[in-house]
Amino acid sequence: MSLISDNIIPGNQGRVFGTNAKEDSDLITIKNSLLEIDGINQVTVNNLIFPREFTVFSTKIIDIHEIENKVKSVGFHAIQKSSLEI
Template identity: 55%
Template sequence: MRLLTNNIVPGNQGRIFGTNATEPTDLSTIKKSILALRGIKDVIVNDRVYPREITVYSTIIVTIDKIESLVKSMGFNALPIEYGHL
């Protein structure tokens, strides 16, 4: 189970992160930076909710720590959102 909780795994589900960035320019910069990481396929920003959500899709296993550290280096937070299992 740690594989799923500590990583972004390849596939169509992606991983959702909440962020405290609110400005469109900041969200765009975060998106571009995440897309530059090896193995990242797509990044979708949902700016209609608070906290803003960033969904990250990958082609390889990418650690959540890598995303958190990258966004933190830009002065913001990116925390994985855990939704309850049905």
């Protein structure tokens, strides 16, 4: 429960999430919904591994729960996979 572990911090490292979405169209839906959040400037999807992963990059501090809730709203789950390494 800290600023770093509970939030996406602006920068070039981003935050990696795993998801239960499998189809490319579902991953695109997740990506597009996340880009609607103010402060998120890029979402990259890794569909070569299972479970699928996406990385979120931001220009301001964004709560992890906001990401999880946005992905839930389109019918999937997002689970944080890694923390920011300093």
